Amino acid sequence: MPDKSSWMSREQQAQADFAAATTQIRPYLTGFDEAQPAFDALTEAILRFGTCELHMRRADRLRALGLAEDAAAALAGSALAHHERGLAALPGVRPFADVLAAQQADEPALSRWRESSSEIRAEWRNHVADIDVGQDDARHLARIMDECCDAVDQEGLGGLGQYLSRQLQELGETRRSDDRGTRAASFPWWKVVAAAAIVGMTAYAVWVLLSSGAPWWNFFLVALVACLMMLFVALGC
Numbered sequence: 001m002p003d004k005s006s007w008m009s010r011e012q013q014a015q016a017d018f019a020a021a022t023t024q025i026r027p028y029l030t031g032f033d034e035a036q037p038a039f040d041a042l043t044e045a046i047l048r049f050g051t052c053e054l055h056m057r058r059a060d061r062l063r064a065l066g067l068a069e070d071a072a073a074a075l076a077g078s079a080l081a082h083h084e085r086g087l088a089a090l091p092g093v094r095p096f097a098d099v100l101a102a103q104q105a106d107e108p109a110l111s112r113w114r115e116s117s118s119e120i121r122a123e124w125r126n127h128v129a130d131i132d133v134g135q136d137d138a139r140h141l142a143r144i145m146d147e148c149c150d151a152v153d154q155e156g157l158g159g160l161g162q163y164l165s166r167q168l169q170e171l172g173e174t175r176r177s178d179d180r181g182t183r184a185a186s187f188p189w190w191k192v193v194a195a196a197a198i199v200g201m202t203a204y205a206v207w208v209l210l211s212s213g214a215p216w217w218n219f220f221l222v223a224l225v226a227c228l229m230m231l232f233v234a235l236g237c
Contacts, residue, residue: 015051046086049175053079058072059072096164100158101165116210120145127224127226171193198226
C-alpha cells in the first residue's frame with residue numbers, strides 16, 4: 001500500500017508537470033506586456049485551487065474514517081489558505097483581458113484566423129480524443145474551444161478579450177460558491193472554467209503565430225501543450 005510520502009510525491013509531480021507545461025507555452029505570449037504576467041497569474045491560481053482541493057479531499061477522508069482529527073483540521077485550514085491565494089492571483093489576469101478587449105479588429109490578421117478557425121477546431125478535437133477523460137468531459141473541452149473560436153471569429157482580439165473576461169468572472173464566482181465548484185462527479189465545474197481560461201490564453205498564442213506567418217506546425221506544438229495542461233488540470237487535482 002502506498003505510504004503518505006508517495007501520495008504527496010504524486011501531488012507534487014502533478015503540480016510540477018502542470019508548471020512545466022506552462023513554461024512551454026509562455027514564450028508564445030508576446031505582443032503585449034500584460035500577456036506573460038497574466039498567464040503566470042492564471043497558472044498560480046489554478047495550482048492554488050488544485051492544491052486546495054487535494055488537501056480538502058484528504059481532510060474529508062480522514063474525518064469520514066474517524067482518523068487524525070487534528071491532521072484533518074490542519075489540512076482543511078491549509079486548503080482554505082491555498083484557496084484564498086488562488087482568488088488573490090486571479091485579478092492578475094484582468095489587465096491582459098482588458099487590453100485585448102480594447103483592440104480594434106485587424107482585418108488582415110482576422111482574415112487569416114477565420115481561414116484557419118475550422119482547422120483549429122478540428123485539430124483540437126483530435127488532441128482531446130487522446131486525453132483519457134470521460135465523454136462528457138471531452139464534450140466540455142470541445143465546447144469551450146468552439147466558444148473561444150466563435151468569439152475570435154467575430155471580433156478578433158477584442159472578442160478574445162471579452163471571452164477571457166467572462167471566464168475569469170465565472171471562475172471567481174465558481175470558486176467563491178459554497179462548494180468551490182467541486183460538485184460535479186468527474187470534472188468539477190471550476191476545472192471546466194479554468195480550462196476555458198487556458199484555451200483563451202492559448203488562442204492568443206495561436207493568433208500571434210498566425211499573424212507572424214509562422215509555420216503551421218507551430219500551432220500543433222501549442223495545441224498539444226494546451227491539451228497536456230488540460231490533462232494535468234483534469235487528473236492532477
